[in-house]
C-alpha cells in the first residue's frame with residue numbers, strides 16, 4: 001500500500017536522532033517549559049522571520065488562544081474559511097463566538113472576494129481566520145487589503161502551510177505540529193507566531209493557566225504547553241529536515257501535475273510557492289467509487305474534507321447552513337493523493353498510472 005503518510009519510513013530515517021533528543025531531555029530532568037521549548041521557539045521564530053513563537057499544546061488551542069488574546073469572545077462574529085479541519089471552526093465556537101463562512105474559490109481555499117463582500121455588508125464582524133489550506137498560501141495582497149480596509153483582526157491558520165509567505169498579515173498566526181503536518185511532532189503540538197511583544201506575552205500567559213507570574217492568575221487560562229520532549233524532537237530532528245522535506249513534496253507535486261492526464265480528474269490551481277501539505281484533486285462521478293478504485297489499487301487516498309465546515313452537526317441544529325454552495329460541491333468531489341516526503345519515484349509513478357487508468 002502506498003500510504004498517505006509513512007511514519008515508519010520517517011522513523012527509519014530520523015529515529016536515531018529522535019532518541020538522542022529524548023535522551024537529552026531525560027538526562028536534563030526538566031519536562032515542561034524548559035530550555036527545549038525556549039530553544040525551539042527561538043528557532044521557529046527565526047525560521048518564520050517573526051520575533052515571537054510561543055509553543056502550545058496543539059493547533060486548535062493556538063487558534064483559540066490567539067483569538068482570545070485579541071479580545072474575541074461570546075457574541076463576536078468570526079469570518080473564516082468554508083473548508084478546513086474542524087479545529088478552525090471549533091476554536092471559534094469554544095470561545096462562544098459565531099463562525100461566518102465565506103465560500104471557496106475554485107481551488108478550495110477561501111474566496112477573498114467573497115470575504116470582501118461579506119465584510120462590507122456585515123460591520124459586526126471584527127475577526128477573520130483565513131486558512132492557508134493544502135500548503136497553499138492565500139493572496140497576501142488581498143488579505144492585507146481586507147485587513148486595512150475593514151480593520152478586521154486576523155488570526156492566520158497556517159497549520160498546513162509552514163514555509164510559505166503565510167503568517168505575516170494577521171496580528172497572530174497559528175500552526176500545528178500534528179504528526180501528519182509538514183512539520184509534525186511525535187504527538188500533538190502547536191505554536192502561535194506574532195510580531196507584538198504584548199500579544200506574545202498574553203498567549204504565554206494563557207497557555208500556562210493564565211498566570212502572569214508563579215501562582216498569580218490574572219485570567220482563567222488553559223493548560224496548553226508544548227512538552228519539552230516534543231520541542232526537543234522538533235528542534236533537533238524535524239525542523240532541520242523541513243526544507244528537504246518541502247523540496248521533496250514540491251518535486252512530487254510537479255511530477256503529479258506533469259503526469260496526470262485523466263480528463264475525469266481535475267487538478268485545481270495552486271500558487272507556485274505551495275509547500276503541498278496535501279495534493280487535492282477533484283474527481284468526476286461518484287467519489288465513493290473513485291476512493292474504492294484507488295484503494296483497491298494500493299493507493300492510500302483520503303478526503304480533505306468530506307464535508308464543508310458549515311455542514312458539521314456540532315455547529316448546532318439552528319445554525320444557518322444555507323450558502324457555501326461551491327464549498328459543498330468541492331467537498332463532494334475532493335480527494336487527496338498521497339504526498340509525503342518519503343514516497344519513492346516509483347510510487348509516484350504508480351499513483352499517476354492508477355489515476356490515469358480510472359474510468360469512473
Ligand SMILES: Cc1ncc(COP(=O)(O)O)c(C=O)c1O
Pocket residue numbers: 058059060061084085087088131133157159160175176177178188189190
Ligand atoms: C487547517 C488546520 N487548522 C487547525 C488544525 C488543528 O491542529 P491540531 O490538530 O494540532 O489541533 C489543523 C490540523 O489538524 C489543520 O489542518
